Amino acid sequence: MAPDFTTKTALITGAGRGIGRAIALGLADAGTRVVLLARTAGQLEETSGQLRERGVPAGRISVVPADLADEGQRALAAASVLAAGRVDILVNNAATVEPLGPTIGIQARDLRAAYEVNVIAPAELTAAVLPGMLTAGWGRVVNISSGIVASPAGMIRGNAYAATKAALEAHTVNLAAELAGTGVTVNAYRPGGVDTAMQAWIRGQDPERIGRLHERFTKNYAEGTLITPEHSAAALLAHLAGDGTGGIWDVSTAPAGT
Numbered sequence: 591m592a593p594d595f596t597t598k599t600a601l602i603t604g605a606g607r608g609i610g611r612a613i614a615l616g617l618a619d620a621g622t623r624v625v626l627l628a629r630t631a632g633q634l635e636e637t638s639g640q641l642r643e644r645g646v647p648a649g650r651i652s653v654v655p656a657d658l659a660d661e662g663q664r665a666l667a668a669a670s671v672l673a674a675g676r677v678d679i680l681v682n683n684a685a686t687v688e689p690l691g692p693t694i695g696i697q698a699r700d701l702r703a704a705y706e707v708n709v710i711a712p713a714e715l716t717a718a719v720l721p722g723m724l725t726a727g728w729g730r731v732v733n734i735s736s737g738i739v740a741s742p743a744g745m746i747r748g749n750a751y752a753a754t755k756a757a758l759e760a761h762t763v764n765l766a767a768e769l770a771g772t773g774v775t776v777n778a779y780r781p782g783g784v785d786t787a788m789q790a791w792i793r794g795q796d797p798e799r800i801g802r803l804h805e806r807f808t809k810n811y812a813e814g815t816l817i818t819p820e821h822s823a824a825a826l827l828a829h830l831a832g833d834g835t836g837g838i839w840d841v842s843t844a845p846a847g848t
């Protein structure tokens with residue numbers, strides 16, 4: 591039986607734009623109370639405004655500006671979200687594609703920042719919301735990954751991104767096994783090539799620095815192969831209705847009807 595999303599609260603990171611915003615809109619359309627997290631308060635307010643235009647009551651929307659790269663801000667954000675009540679659904683969507691460029695020139699501090707946002711923040715937020723989910727006997731954690739994990743050689747000069755997303759998927763599958771039978775599911779989602787600011791940012795980088803990545807991303811955009819954030823979010827939400835855990839969901843294998 592599909593869960594009653596109207597009784598649930600979802601925390602969506604990176605909800606200020608792109609795929610995260612579309613997931614937040616989709617969850618709110620299903621009746622879920624949503625907590626929107628990202629750094630840029632103005633973009634969170636835009637998402638919040640779009641939700642209110644769709645008829646979502648202001649009391650069912652919370653906005654939490656925070657930098658997930660910063661351990662202190664992460665802890666404060668998690669504490670303030672949980673002070674308002676249990677999180678039933680956590681969508682770890684925020685990520686950075688930086689640093690890009692030849693691996694020989696990547697500084698350790700930039701690599702650390704990528705792991706901080708793409709791996710450590712999702713793991714830490716999950717640990718923060720898990721006690722409430724375990725007590726309730728129900729919870730959904732979704733970690734937004736990338737198809738690059740299936741073919742890491744396809745993103746030359748994006749070593750940090752490919753490696754962090756692979757780490758995120760291993761974390762996901764391992765934790766799902768640890769939590770088997772608890773009612774808390776943990777899955778990863780590969781959203782496809784989606785027309786967002788992240789894609790635009792990559793196209794705007796110096797081709798000298800990012801090499802073939804520039805050509806590939808520019809070509810995908812020019813050929814119209816990118817999907818909309820709404821399309822990708824709908825496929826994710828269709829998966830979320832099920833009880834599967836430890837899965838690597840992909841937009842191209844979405845359940846029928848999406």
Ligand SMILES: NC(=O)c1ccc[n+]([C@@H]2O[C@H](COP(=O)([O-])OP(=O)(O)OC[C@H]3O[C@@H](n4cnc5c(N)ncnc54)[C@H](OP(=O)(O)O)[C@@H]3O)[C@@H](O)[C@H]2O)c1
Nearest residue numbers: 604606608609628629630657658684685783784786787788
């Ligand atoms: N677009 C694609 O084709 C594609 C393909 C495969 C996987 N993905 C994955 O899908 C997810 C969403 O990507 P997108 O394309 O929608 O990206 P996007 O348009 O760049 O949006 C990223 C969101 O994450 C937030 N964010 C980034 N760094 C953050 C930080 N340090 N602290 C808090 N929030 C942060 C951003 O807001 P602020 O900048 O305001 O913080 C923004 O709201 C990512 O996990 C990405 O790796 C995307």
